[in-house]
Amino acid sequence: MASMKEPDVEKSTRPSTPETDNPGEKGPRSITRLFHNYYPWLGLLLRLGVGAVWVTAGAMKISNLNQSVIAVQAYQILPNSVAQAVGIVLPMIEIAIGLLLILGLATAPAAIVSGLLFLAFVIGISAAWARGLQIDCGCFGGGGELEEGVDPGYLGKLLQDGGLLLCSALLVWRPGTKFSADELIFKTK
Numbered sequence: 001m002a003s004m005k006e007p008d009v010e011k012s013t014r015p016s017t018p019e020t021d022n023p024g025e026k027g028p029r030s031i032t033r034l035f036h037n038y039y040p041w042l043g044l045l046l047r048l049g050v051g052a053v054w055v056t057a058g059a060m061k062i063s064n065l066n067q068s069v070i071a072v073q074a075y076q077i078l079p080n081s082v083a084q085a086v087g088i089v090l091p092m093i094e095i096a097i098g099l100l101l102i103l104g105l106a107t108a109p110a111a112i113v114s115g116l117l118f119l120a121f122v123i124g125i126s127a128a129w130a131r132g133l134q135i136d137c138g139c140f141g142g143g144g145e146l147e148e149g150v151d152p153g154y155l156g157k158l159l160q161d162g163g164l165l166l167c168s169a170l171l172v173w174r175p176g177t178k179f180s181a182d183e184l185i186f187k188t189k
Contacts, residue, residue: 039174039177040176040177040178041177041178043170043171043174043175043176043177043178044177044178044179044180046167046170046177047101047102047104047107047171047177047180048101048102050098050101050111050114050168050171051097051098051099051100051101051102052098052102053098053164054094054095054097054098054101054114055094055095055099055102056098056140057091057094057098057139057140057141058090058091058092058095058096058098059091060140061090061091061094061138061140061141062091062092062095064141065087065088065091067138067141067142067143067144068087068088068090068091068138068141068143069083069087069088070087070138070143070144071087071135071136071137071138071142071143071144072084072086072087072090072138072143073087074128074133074135074136074138074143074144074145075124075127075128075133075135076128076131076133077124077127093113093117094117097110097113097114101114101171103180103181104177104179104181104182104183105180105181105182105185106182107171107175107176107177107180107182108171108175110171111168111169111172111175112168112172114164114168114171115165115168115169115172118161118162118164118165118168121137121139121161122158122161122162122165124137125137125154125157125158125161126154126158128152129152129154129158133145133152134146134148134150134152136152137152137154137157139157139161
């Protein structure tokens with residue numbers, strides 16, 4: 001006599017999880033699964049991209065610290081003595097944060113500092129724009145007052161720094177990425 005197969009009722013009433021979902025399924029669960037599967041690679045790109053921005057910005061400023069000081073003073077937010085210290089120290093901090101991110105060493109703390117710096121830049125650029133200052137942000141060297149009629153491009157700089165702030169926030173939230181020193185040292189995923 002042929003054996004009768006019982007209907008798979010238990011399987012159909014179990015809550016769906018990424019492990020039990022149908023691989024061809026479309027919808028929120030499949031998007032979540034894709035994110036979890038590919039984030040280590042996306043995180044690597046974010047880490048390298050943000051790190052490269054910091055190293056480039058710092059390297060372009062460190063060769064002319066006087067100009068870096070002028071760029072910070074142009075915002076007219078900090079007292080001159082503080083602006084001088086920031087203008088001198090900032091390029092070194094930018095390079096250090098960039099190298100940590102590129103190496104994937106202390107990724108979360110480096111991303112926190114990165115995010116805080118981008119937030120400070122967003123605030124500084126917004127304040128300059130709101131007060132009608134016509135300055136070059138000094139993001140990649142240079143900086144200071146612009147000639148009459150030159151567009152400072154504040155909106156583009158705010159979008160750029162806002163996007164980099166978002167990338168830094170993602171790295172704080174999920175610091176585990178491919179090919180990172182953190183992964184090798186701490187065996188994180």
